Amino acid sequence: xxxxxxxxxxxxxxxxxxxxxxxxxxxxxxxxxxxxxxxxxxxxxxxxxxxxxxxxxxxxxxxxxxxxxxxxxxxxxxxxxxxxxxxxxxxxxxxxxxxxxxxxxxxxxxxxxxxxxxxxxxxxxxxxxxxxxxxxxxxxxxxxxxxxxxxxxxxxxxxxxxxxxxxxxxxxxxxxxxxxxxxxxxxxxxxxxxxxxxxxxxxxxxxxxxxxxxxxxxxxxxxxxxxxxxxxxxxxxxxxxxxxxxxxxxxxxxxxxxxxxxxxxxxxxxxxxxxxxxxxxxxxxxxxx
Amino acid sequence: xxxxxxxxxxxxxxxxxxxxxxxxxxxxxxxxxxxxxxxxxxxxxxxxxxxxxxxxxxxxxxxxxxxxxxxxxxxxxxxxxxxxxxxxxxxxxxxxxxxxxxxxxxxxxxxxxxxxxxxxxxxxxxxxxxxxxxxxxxxxxxxxxxxxxxxxxxxxxxxx
Numbered sequence: 001x002x003x004x005x006x007x008x009x010x011x012x013x014x015x016x017x018x019x020x021x022x023x024x025x026x027x028x029x030x031x032x033x034x035x036x037x038x039x040x041x042x043x044x045x046x047x048x049x050x051x052x053x054x055x056x057x058x059x060x061x062x063x064x065x066x067x068x069x070x071x072x073x074x075x076x077x078x079x080x081x082x083x084x085x086x087x088x089x090x091x092x093x094x095x096x097x098x099x100x101x102x103x104x105x106x107x108x109x110x111x112x113x114x115x116x117x118x119x120x121x122x123x124x125x126x127x128x129x130x131x132x133x134x135x136x137x138x139x140x141x142x143x144x145x146x147x148x149x150x151x152x153x154x155x156x157x158x159x160x161x162x163x164x165x166x167x168x169x170x171x172x173x174x175x176x177x178x179x180x181x182x183x184x185x186x187x188x189x190x191x192x193x194x195x196x197x198x199x200x201x202x203x204x205x206x207x208x209x210x211x212x213x214x215x216x217x218x219x220x221x222x223x224x225x226x227x228x229x230x231x232x233x234x235x236x237x238x239x240x241x242x243x244x245x246x247x248x249x250x251x252x253x254x255x256x257x258x259x260x261x262x263x264x265x266x267x268x269x270x271x272x273x274x275x276x277x278x279x280x281x282x283x284x285x286x287x288x289x
Numbered sequence: 290x291x292x293x294x295x296x297x298x299x300x301x302x303x304x305x306x307x308x309x310x311x312x313x314x315x316x317x318x319x320x321x322x323x324x325x326x327x328x329x330x331x332x333x334x335x336x337x338x339x340x341x342x343x344x345x346x347x348x349x350x351x352x353x354x355x356x357x358x359x360x361x362x363x364x365x366x367x368x369x370x371x372x373x374x375x376x377x378x379x380x381x382x383x384x385x386x387x388x389x390x391x392x393x394x395x396x397x398x399x400x401x402x403x404x405x406x407x408x409x410x411x412x413x414x415x416x417x418x419x420x421x422x423x424x425x426x427x428x429x430x431x432x433x434x435x436x437x438x439x440x441x442x443x444x445x446x447x448x449x
Contacts, residue, residue, distance in 0.1 A: 013341040017376070020344060024369035031363030031415030 100261050106154035107262045115274050116229070118264040119143060121151075121169075128173055128199065128257060135171040137263060140164050148227055150266035156233040156254035157181070157221060158263055173257050174202055174234065182225035183234055185211075185249075186218035192249070194219070194234060200257060202235070204249040211247060213240045219251050223272035230272050300442050301336035305346045308333055312350055316357035323424025324431045326354050330371045331400045332439035335379040347375035355412075361419060366411035374404050382443075394436045401428055 030038035104120075111118050119139060127133035139145055141164045151158040151171050159173040160181075172179050175196040183204060184191040190211040192204040207213065217237040223230030239250040308329035315322040334346035351368025355361055378400055387393040405425035412419055 013339065017341055017344050020348065021369070021372055021376075024348070024365055024372060027365045028363075028369050028411055028415040031365070 103154070103261050107264060110152070110154045111264055114264075114266075116270055117267050119145070121145075121263055121265055123260045123263060124168070126258065126260070128175070132176075132178075134162060134173055134176060135159070135257070135260065135263075137169050137171060137265075138167070139265065140167045140169045142166050145169050145265060146268060149268050150228040150232075150270070151263050152228075152232060152266065153255045153260055153263050155256060156235060157228060158255050158257065158260065160227050161265065171263075174253055174255070175200055175257060180225075181228065181234070182222040183219050183251075184222040184230075185213060185237070186220060187214065188212055188217070191222045191224065194251065197250070200253055201238075202251045202253060204251060205246070207247045207249055209242050209245055209247050213237060213247055213249055215240060226269050226272075228266065229270045229274045231274070298338070301333060302342070304438075304442060305329060305333045305337070309346070309349060309353065312353050313357060319358070319422055320424050320427040322354065322357070323422070323428050324435070326350055326371075326424075327401055327404060327428035328431075328435035328438075330375050331378055331397055331404060332435045333442070334375045335382050336439060336442055336444070337379075338444070340376060340379055343375050343379050344372050347371035361412060361416040363416045366413075366415040367408055370404065370407040370411045374400060374407065390437065390440055393440050394433065397436045397439070398429065398432055401425065401432060 026038050107120060111120070121137035121139040123135050124138045125136035128135065135151075135158070137151070145161055145164045147161050147163055149161045151160060157174060159171045159176070159179060162170045162172040164170075173196070174181060174194065175198060177196050179194075179196045179202075181194040182191065183194045185204075185207075188211050190207050190213065192207040194202050194204050196202045204219070215237050219234045219237060221228035221230060221232040221234060233254055235251045235253040235255075237249055238252040239248075241248045241250075308325050311325040312322055312329065315325055329350045330347045334343045334350070337343040337346065348368045348371060351366075351371035352364065355364035355367050378397075381396065387396060402425075405421075405428075409419075409421055
Protein backbone atom coordinates (compact mmCIF):
# COMPACT_ATOMS: atom_id res chain seq x y z
CA UNK A 1 0.00 0.00 0.00
CA UNK A 2 2.79 2.38 1.00
CA UNK A 3 4.78 1.45 -2.09
CA UNK A 4 1.83 2.14 -4.32
CA UNK A 5 1.29 5.53 -2.69
CA UNK A 6 4.95 6.41 -3.08
CA UNK A 7 4.86 5.32 -6.72
CA UNK A 8 1.74 7.34 -7.32
CA UNK A 9 3.37 10.41 -5.75
CA UNK A 10 6.53 9.94 -7.82
CA UNK A 11 4.43 9.52 -10.95
CA UNK A 12 2.57 12.72 -10.37
CA UNK A 13 5.81 14.53 -9.74
CA UNK A 14 7.25 13.24 -12.98
CA UNK A 15 4.20 14.38 -14.88
CA UNK A 16 4.36 17.78 -13.24
CA UNK A 17 8.02 18.11 -14.08
CA UNK A 18 7.34 17.16 -17.68
CA UNK A 19 4.53 19.67 -17.83
CA UNK A 20 6.77 22.35 -16.33
CA UNK A 21 9.54 21.63 -18.80
CA UNK A 22 7.19 21.51 -21.80
CA UNK A 23 5.39 24.64 -20.72
CA UNK A 24 8.63 26.54 -20.43
CA UNK A 25 9.80 25.22 -23.76
CA UNK A 26 6.60 26.25 -25.52
CA UNK A 27 6.78 29.62 -23.86
CA UNK A 28 10.32 30.17 -25.08
CA UNK A 29 9.34 29.06 -28.60
CA UNK A 30 6.42 31.46 -28.60
CA UNK A 31 8.94 34.26 -28.13
CA UNK A 32 10.66 33.25 -31.35
CA UNK A 33 7.58 32.25 -33.31
CA UNK A 34 4.53 34.16 -32.07
CA UNK A 35 2.43 32.39 -34.68
CA UNK A 36 2.37 29.32 -32.47
CA UNK A 37 -0.75 30.75 -30.91
CA UNK A 38 0.44 29.98 -27.43
CA UNK A 39 -0.11 33.55 -26.28
CA UNK A 40 -3.60 33.52 -27.73
CA UNK A 41 -4.34 30.23 -26.03
CA UNK A 42 -3.03 31.49 -22.74
CA UNK A 43 -5.04 34.67 -23.14
CA UNK A 44 -8.11 32.60 -23.90
CA UNK A 45 -7.56 30.47 -20.83
CA UNK A 46 -6.75 33.36 -18.54
CA UNK A 47 -9.40 35.68 -20.01
CA UNK A 48 -12.23 34.84 -17.57
CA UNK A 49 -9.87 34.94 -14.63
CA UNK A 50 -8.54 38.30 -15.77
CA UNK A 51 -12.06 39.67 -16.18
CA UNK A 52 -13.10 38.50 -12.74
CA UNK A 53 -9.92 39.78 -11.18
CA UNK A 54 -10.33 43.15 -12.95
CA UNK A 55 -13.84 43.47 -11.61
CA UNK A 56 -12.67 42.43 -8.19
CA UNK A 57 -9.83 44.93 -8.33
CA UNK A 58 -12.20 47.72 -9.43
CA UNK A 59 -14.51 46.85 -6.58
CA UNK A 60 -11.64 46.78 -4.14
CA UNK A 61 -10.37 50.16 -5.37
CA UNK A 62 -13.87 51.64 -5.13
CA UNK A 63 -14.26 50.31 -1.61
CA UNK A 64 -10.86 51.62 -0.69
CA UNK A 65 -11.77 55.01 -2.15
CA UNK A 66 -15.03 55.00 -0.22
CA UNK A 67 -13.23 54.10 2.96
CA UNK A 68 -10.68 56.79 2.27
CA UNK A 69 -13.40 59.38 1.64
CA UNK A 70 -15.20 58.26 4.76
CA UNK A 71 -12.10 58.61 6.85
CA UNK A 72 -11.44 62.06 5.37
CA UNK A 73 -15.05 63.05 6.09
CA UNK A 74 -14.76 61.72 9.63
CA UNK A 75 -11.60 63.74 10.16
CA UNK A 76 -13.28 66.87 8.81
CA UNK A 77 -16.31 66.25 11.03
CA UNK A 78 -14.04 65.86 14.03
CA UNK A 79 -12.26 69.10 13.13
CA UNK A 80 -15.57 70.90 12.64
CA UNK A 81 -16.87 69.55 15.94
CA UNK A 82 -13.75 70.81 17.66
CA UNK A 83 -14.19 74.22 16.04
CA UNK A 84 -17.87 74.32 16.96
CA UNK A 85 -16.94 73.43 20.53
CA UNK A 86 -14.42 76.25 20.52
CA UNK A 87 -16.98 78.68 19.16
CA UNK A 88 -19.55 77.55 21.71
CA UNK A 89 -17.04 78.07 24.49
CA UNK A 90 -16.21 81.49 23.11
CA UNK A 91 -19.90 82.27 22.77
CA UNK A 92 -20.51 81.17 26.36
CA UNK A 93 -17.67 83.40 27.50
CA UNK A 94 -18.70 86.38 25.42
CA UNK A 95 -22.47 85.96 25.82
CA UNK A 96 -22.98 87.81 29.11
CA UNK A 97 -20.57 90.52 28.09
CA UNK A 98 -22.33 90.97 24.76
CA UNK A 99 -25.80 91.09 26.28
CA UNK A 100 -24.54 93.61 28.80
CA UNK A 101 -23.05 95.65 25.98
CA UNK A 102 -26.31 95.51 24.06
CA UNK A 103 -28.18 96.64 27.11
CA UNK A 104 -25.68 99.44 27.61
CA UNK A 105 -26.26 100.56 24.02
CA UNK A 106 -30.00 100.59 24.54
CA UNK A 107 -29.55 102.42 27.82
CA UNK A 108 -27.40 104.97 26.07
CA UNK A 109 -30.13 105.45 23.48
CA UNK A 110 -32.67 105.98 26.25
CA UNK A 111 -30.38 108.42 27.98
CA UNK A 112 -30.00 110.45 24.80
CA UNK A 113 -33.78 110.52 24.34
CA UNK A 114 -34.46 111.75 27.87
CA UNK A 115 -33.68 115.44 28.35
CA UNK A 116 -32.88 114.80 32.00
CA UNK A 117 -29.65 114.44 33.95
CA UNK A 118 -29.70 110.68 34.45
CA UNK A 119 -27.06 108.43 36.01
CA UNK A 120 -26.31 104.89 34.95
CA UNK A 121 -25.97 102.12 37.51
CA UNK A 122 -25.40 98.40 37.44
CA UNK A 123 -27.74 95.99 39.20
CA UNK A 124 -25.56 93.92 41.50
CA UNK A 125 -28.21 91.97 43.42
CA UNK A 126 -31.80 91.01 42.94
CA UNK A 127 -33.67 89.97 46.09
CA UNK A 128 -37.22 90.53 44.82
CA UNK A 129 -38.32 87.01 45.67
CA UNK A 130 -37.44 87.50 49.35
CA UNK A 131 -39.90 89.24 51.71
CA UNK A 132 -39.44 92.99 51.37
CA UNK A 133 -36.74 92.32 48.83
CA UNK A 134 -35.76 94.53 45.93
CA UNK A 135 -32.87 95.41 43.67
CA UNK A 136 -29.44 96.62 44.72
CA UNK A 137 -27.47 98.92 42.43
CA UNK A 138 -23.79 99.78 42.60
CA UNK A 139 -24.17 103.55 43.02
CA UNK A 140 -25.11 105.38 46.17
CA UNK A 141 -25.04 108.66 47.95
CA UNK A 142 -21.46 109.30 46.90
CA UNK A 143 -22.85 109.80 43.40
CA UNK A 144 -25.67 111.97 44.75
CA UNK A 145 -28.36 109.32 44.86
CA UNK A 146 -31.08 109.66 47.45
CA UNK A 147 -34.41 107.99 48.20
CA UNK A 148 -37.38 108.47 45.89
CA UNK A 149 -35.38 108.91 42.72
CA UNK A 150 -36.91 107.08 39.80
CA UNK A 151 -35.14 104.10 38.22
CA UNK A 152 -35.84 103.12 34.62
CA UNK A 153 -34.65 100.63 32.06
CA UNK A 154 -34.96 100.73 28.25
CA UNK A 155 -38.06 98.50 28.46
CA UNK A 156 -39.85 100.62 31.01
CA UNK A 157 -39.99 101.89 34.57
CA UNK A 158 -38.23 99.74 37.19
CA UNK A 159 -39.03 101.42 40.49
CA UNK A 160 -37.68 104.00 42.86
CA UNK A 161 -34.72 104.22 45.20
CA UNK A 162 -35.76 103.08 48.64
CA UNK A 163 -32.57 103.78 50.52
CA UNK A 164 -29.11 104.93 49.54
CA UNK A 165 -25.83 103.92 51.11
CA UNK A 166 -22.49 105.48 50.20
CA UNK A 167 -21.76 103.14 47.33
CA UNK A 168 -24.93 101.12 46.99
CA UNK A 169 -28.61 101.80 46.90
CA UNK A 170 -31.64 99.58 47.18
CA UNK A 171 -34.44 99.97 44.69
CA UNK A 172 -38.10 99.35 45.43
CA UNK A 173 -39.44 97.71 42.28
CA UNK A 174 -42.87 98.45 40.89
CA UNK A 175 -44.18 95.00 41.72
CA UNK A 176 -43.40 95.32 45.46
CA UNK A 177 -46.49 95.32 47.63
CA UNK A 178 -45.58 98.63 49.22
CA UNK A 179 -44.74 100.40 45.93
CA UNK A 180 -47.10 103.11 44.65
CA UNK A 181 -46.71 105.06 41.42
CA UNK A 182 -48.88 107.61 39.69
CA UNK A 183 -50.00 106.24 36.31
CA UNK A 184 -52.32 107.03 33.47
CA UNK A 185 -53.83 104.89 30.78
CA UNK A 186 -52.89 105.59 27.18
CA UNK A 187 -56.31 105.42 25.57
CA UNK A 188 -58.79 106.45 28.24
CA UNK A 189 -56.44 109.00 29.84
CA UNK A 190 -57.72 107.81 33.22
CA UNK A 191 -55.22 108.28 36.03
CA UNK A 192 -54.71 106.13 39.06
CA UNK A 193 -52.16 104.70 41.45
CA UNK A 194 -50.18 101.59 40.57
CA UNK A 195 -49.54 99.16 43.41
CA UNK A 196 -47.44 96.03 43.22
CA UNK A 197 -49.16 92.67 43.57
CA UNK A 198 -46.39 90.17 42.97
CA UNK A 199 -43.53 89.28 40.62
CA UNK A 200 -43.99 91.16 37.35
CA UNK A 201 -47.54 92.20 38.20
CA UNK A 202 -49.22 95.30 39.57
CA UNK A 203 -52.70 96.73 39.78
CA UNK A 204 -54.10 100.22 39.24
CA UNK A 205 -56.25 101.60 41.99
CA UNK A 206 -58.76 104.43 41.99
CA UNK A 207 -60.03 104.12 38.45
CA UNK A 208 -63.71 104.76 38.19
CA UNK A 209 -65.90 101.98 36.91
CA UNK A 210 -67.24 104.47 34.38
CA UNK A 211 -63.91 104.47 32.55
CA UNK A 212 -63.60 102.30 29.49
CA UNK A 213 -60.37 100.42 30.06
CA UNK A 214 -59.33 97.77 27.55
CA UNK A 215 -57.02 94.84 27.90
CA UNK A 216 -53.72 95.50 26.14
CA UNK A 217 -53.87 99.20 26.76
CA UNK A 218 -50.52 100.80 27.54
CA UNK A 219 -49.91 102.26 30.98
CA UNK A 220 -47.61 105.28 31.43
CA UNK A 221 -46.39 107.32 34.31
CA UNK A 222 -48.60 110.30 35.03
CA UNK A 223 -45.89 112.47 36.58
CA UNK A 224 -48.14 113.37 39.51
CA UNK A 225 -45.98 111.58 42.07
CA UNK A 226 -42.98 113.82 41.20
CA UNK A 227 -40.78 110.80 40.97
CA UNK A 228 -41.18 110.05 37.28
CA UNK A 229 -41.97 112.51 34.50
CA UNK A 230 -45.10 111.94 32.51
CA UNK A 231 -45.10 109.40 29.69
CA UNK A 232 -42.65 106.66 30.73
CA UNK A 233 -43.92 103.23 29.84
CA UNK A 234 -44.87 101.03 32.76
CA UNK A 235 -46.66 98.10 31.19
CA UNK A 236 -49.88 96.92 29.61
CA UNK A 237 -53.30 96.16 30.96
CA UNK A 238 -53.66 92.40 31.28
CA UNK A 239 -57.06 92.13 32.96
CA UNK A 240 -59.96 94.46 33.80
CA UNK A 241 -62.64 93.55 36.34
CA UNK A 242 -65.28 95.74 38.03
CA UNK A 243 -64.91 96.01 41.78
CA UNK A 244 -67.51 98.09 43.63
CA UNK A 245 -67.23 101.66 42.44
CA UNK A 246 -63.87 101.24 40.78
CA UNK A 247 -62.24 98.96 38.30
CA UNK A 248 -59.66 96.40 39.17
CA UNK A 249 -57.06 96.84 36.45
CA UNK A 250 -54.22 94.40 36.43
CA UNK A 251 -51.02 95.42 34.67
CA UNK A 252 -48.16 93.35 33.30
CA UNK A 253 -44.97 95.33 33.86
CA UNK A 254 -42.86 95.84 30.76
CA UNK A 255 -39.46 96.07 32.48
CA UNK A 256 -37.89 92.63 32.96
CA UNK A 257 -37.28 93.03 36.66
CA UNK A 258 -35.71 89.61 37.10
CA UNK A 259 -32.99 90.08 34.48
CA UNK A 260 -31.82 93.63 34.67
CA UNK A 261 -28.14 94.51 34.28
CA UNK A 262 -28.06 98.24 33.79
CA UNK A 263 -30.53 100.95 34.80
CA UNK A 264 -30.80 104.70 34.64
CA UNK A 265 -31.47 106.74 37.77
CA UNK A 266 -33.62 109.82 37.17
CA UNK A 267 -32.91 113.09 38.95
CA UNK A 268 -34.73 113.90 42.10
CA UNK A 269 -38.13 115.57 41.59
CA UNK A 270 -38.07 115.78 37.82
CA UNK A 271 -40.48 118.07 35.95
CA UNK A 272 -43.88 116.62 35.20
CA UNK A 273 -43.53 117.24 31.52
CA UNK A 274 -40.32 116.74 29.58
CA UNK A 275 -39.90 118.27 26.16
CA UNK A 276 -38.88 115.05 24.44
CA UNK A 277 -40.56 112.18 26.26
CA UNK A 278 -39.12 108.73 25.89
CA UNK A 279 -40.59 106.40 23.35
CA UNK A 280 -41.17 102.78 24.32
CA UNK A 281 -38.76 100.27 22.83
CA UNK A 282 -39.60 98.94 19.40
CA UNK A 283 -42.29 96.30 19.44
CA UNK A 284 -42.98 96.60 23.15
CA UNK A 285 -45.39 99.51 23.27
CA UNK A 286 -47.86 101.51 21.32
CA UNK A 287 -46.08 104.84 21.67
CA UNK A 288 -46.54 107.75 23.95
CA UNK A 289 -49.97 109.15 24.65
CA UNK B 290 20.19 27.12 13.84
CA UNK B 291 23.11 26.98 11.43
CA UNK B 292 23.11 24.95 8.25
CA UNK B 293 25.60 22.48 9.67
CA UNK B 294 23.29 21.70 12.56
CA UNK B 295 20.15 21.36 10.44
CA UNK B 296 18.83 17.90 9.62
CA UNK B 297 20.44 16.44 6.49
CA UNK B 298 17.17 16.43 4.53
CA UNK B 299 16.56 20.10 5.22
CA UNK B 300 20.07 21.43 4.60
CA UNK B 301 19.81 21.64 0.78
CA UNK B 302 16.51 23.52 1.02
CA UNK B 303 17.97 25.99 3.51
CA UNK B 304 21.03 26.64 1.36
CA UNK B 305 18.89 26.89 -1.79
CA UNK B 306 16.66 29.50 -0.17
CA UNK B 307 19.70 31.49 0.90
CA UNK B 308 21.07 31.32 -2.64
CA UNK B 309 17.71 32.40 -4.07
CA UNK B 310 17.64 35.41 -1.80
CA UNK B 311 21.24 36.08 -2.85
CA UNK B 312 20.19 36.06 -6.51
CA UNK B 313 17.46 38.58 -5.82
CA UNK B 314 19.55 40.98 -3.78
CA UNK B 315 22.68 40.74 -5.93
CA UNK B 316 20.81 42.03 -8.98
CA UNK B 317 22.77 45.34 -9.01
CA UNK B 318 25.99 43.30 -9.49
CA UNK B 319 25.37 40.90 -12.42
CA UNK B 320 28.66 39.05 -11.97
CA UNK B 321 27.87 38.19 -8.38
CA UNK B 322 24.33 37.31 -9.37
CA UNK B 323 25.67 34.88 -11.99
CA UNK B 324 27.72 33.11 -9.30
CA UNK B 325 24.65 32.71 -7.04
CA UNK B 326 22.60 31.63 -10.05
CA UNK B 327 24.94 28.95 -11.33
CA UNK B 328 25.70 27.71 -7.83
CA UNK B 329 22.00 27.27 -7.10
CA UNK B 330 21.06 25.66 -10.40
CA UNK B 331 24.01 23.30 -10.83
CA UNK B 332 25.37 22.81 -7.36
CA UNK B 333 22.63 23.17 -4.76
CA UNK B 334 19.25 22.44 -6.37
CA UNK B 335 20.32 18.95 -7.59
CA UNK B 336 21.08 18.04 -3.96
CA UNK B 337 17.35 17.84 -3.33
CA UNK B 338 16.15 14.27 -3.12
CA UNK B 339 12.82 15.08 -4.79
CA UNK B 340 13.27 16.00 -8.48
CA UNK B 341 10.22 18.25 -8.53
CA UNK B 342 11.60 20.35 -5.71
CA UNK B 343 14.95 20.60 -7.46
CA UNK B 344 13.21 21.68 -10.65
CA UNK B 345 11.19 24.31 -8.84
CA UNK B 346 14.32 25.79 -7.26
CA UNK B 347 15.94 26.00 -10.67
CA UNK B 348 12.89 27.53 -12.33
CA UNK B 349 12.61 30.10 -9.55
CA UNK B 350 16.27 30.99 -10.00
CA UNK B 351 15.83 31.50 -13.74
CA UNK B 352 12.75 33.67 -13.44
CA UNK B 353 14.29 35.81 -10.72
CA UNK B 354 17.43 36.38 -12.78
CA UNK B 355 15.48 37.47 -15.84
CA UNK B 356 12.96 39.38 -13.78
CA UNK B 357 15.58 41.41 -11.93
CA UNK B 358 17.58 42.12 -15.09
CA UNK B 359 14.55 43.61 -16.84
CA UNK B 360 16.44 43.48 -20.10
CA UNK B 361 14.69 40.70 -21.98
CA UNK B 362 11.33 41.36 -23.62
CA UNK B 363 10.20 37.72 -23.44
CA UNK B 364 11.64 36.10 -20.30
CA UNK B 365 11.53 32.37 -19.62
CA UNK B 366 14.56 31.11 -21.52
CA UNK B 367 16.85 31.08 -18.50
CA UNK B 368 14.26 29.26 -16.39
CA UNK B 369 13.86 26.61 -19.08
CA UNK B 370 17.58 26.00 -19.31
CA UNK B 371 17.93 26.02 -15.52
CA UNK B 372 15.20 23.41 -15.20
CA UNK B 373 16.75 21.25 -17.90
CA UNK B 374 20.26 21.38 -16.48
CA UNK B 375 19.23 21.00 -12.83
CA UNK B 376 17.35 17.82 -13.73
CA UNK B 377 20.29 16.61 -15.83
CA UNK B 378 22.75 17.16 -12.99
CA UNK B 379 20.35 15.46 -10.62
CA UNK B 380 20.14 12.52 -13.02
CA UNK B 381 23.94 12.30 -13.25
CA UNK B 382 24.35 12.56 -9.49
CA UNK B 383 21.85 9.81 -8.90
CA UNK B 384 22.95 7.29 -11.49
CA UNK B 385 26.68 8.09 -11.78
CA UNK B 386 27.56 9.52 -8.39
CA UNK B 387 31.14 10.86 -8.37
CA UNK B 388 33.35 9.32 -5.75
CA UNK B 389 36.05 12.00 -5.85
CA UNK B 390 35.97 15.72 -5.43
CA UNK B 391 37.92 16.36 -8.58
CA UNK B 392 35.41 14.49 -10.70
CA UNK B 393 32.58 16.30 -8.98
CA UNK B 394 34.19 19.66 -9.61
CA UNK B 395 35.16 18.85 -13.19
CA UNK B 396 31.65 17.74 -13.95
CA UNK B 397 30.24 20.95 -12.54
CA UNK B 398 32.68 23.02 -14.58
CA UNK B 399 31.49 21.25 -17.69
CA UNK B 400 27.89 21.83 -16.78
CA UNK B 401 28.68 25.49 -16.13
CA UNK B 402 29.98 25.91 -19.64
CA UNK B 403 26.98 24.04 -21.03
CA UNK B 404 24.69 26.20 -18.95
CA UNK B 405 26.30 29.31 -20.37
CA UNK B 406 25.86 28.18 -23.95
CA UNK B 407 22.32 26.90 -23.49
CA UNK B 408 21.28 30.03 -21.63
CA UNK B 409 22.61 32.21 -24.40
CA UNK B 410 20.83 30.07 -26.96
CA UNK B 411 17.49 29.89 -25.11
CA UNK B 412 17.35 33.58 -24.28
CA UNK B 413 18.25 34.42 -27.86
CA UNK B 414 15.51 32.06 -29.01
CA UNK B 415 12.91 33.67 -26.77
CA UNK B 416 13.93 37.32 -26.86
CA UNK B 417 16.45 37.75 -29.63
CA UNK B 418 20.15 38.67 -29.44
CA UNK B 419 21.43 39.93 -26.12
CA UNK B 420 24.84 40.67 -24.51
CA UNK B 421 26.41 37.59 -22.96
CA UNK B 422 28.27 39.38 -20.17
CA UNK B 423 31.09 37.98 -18.06
CA UNK B 424 29.00 36.36 -15.38
CA UNK B 425 29.83 32.90 -16.69
CA UNK B 426 33.55 33.63 -16.19
CA UNK B 427 32.97 34.57 -12.55
CA UNK B 428 30.89 31.46 -12.09
CA UNK B 429 33.75 29.38 -13.45
CA UNK B 430 36.34 31.15 -11.32
CA UNK B 431 34.32 30.64 -8.15
CA UNK B 432 33.35 27.08 -9.02
CA UNK B 433 35.83 25.55 -6.53
CA UNK B 434 33.98 27.32 -3.73
CA UNK B 435 30.41 26.49 -4.55
CA UNK B 436 31.23 23.06 -5.94
CA UNK B 437 32.97 22.10 -2.71
CA UNK B 438 30.05 23.54 -0.73
CA UNK B 439 27.69 21.32 -2.71
CA UNK B 440 30.07 18.35 -2.20
CA UNK B 441 29.94 18.85 1.57
CA UNK B 442 26.17 19.15 1.58
CA UNK B 443 25.74 16.10 -0.62
CA UNK B 444 23.92 13.43 1.39
CA UNK B 445 26.51 10.78 0.56
CA UNK B 446 29.46 13.12 0.87
CA UNK B 447 32.53 11.58 2.45
CA UNK B 448 35.44 14.01 2.59
CA UNK B 449 38.84 12.66 1.61
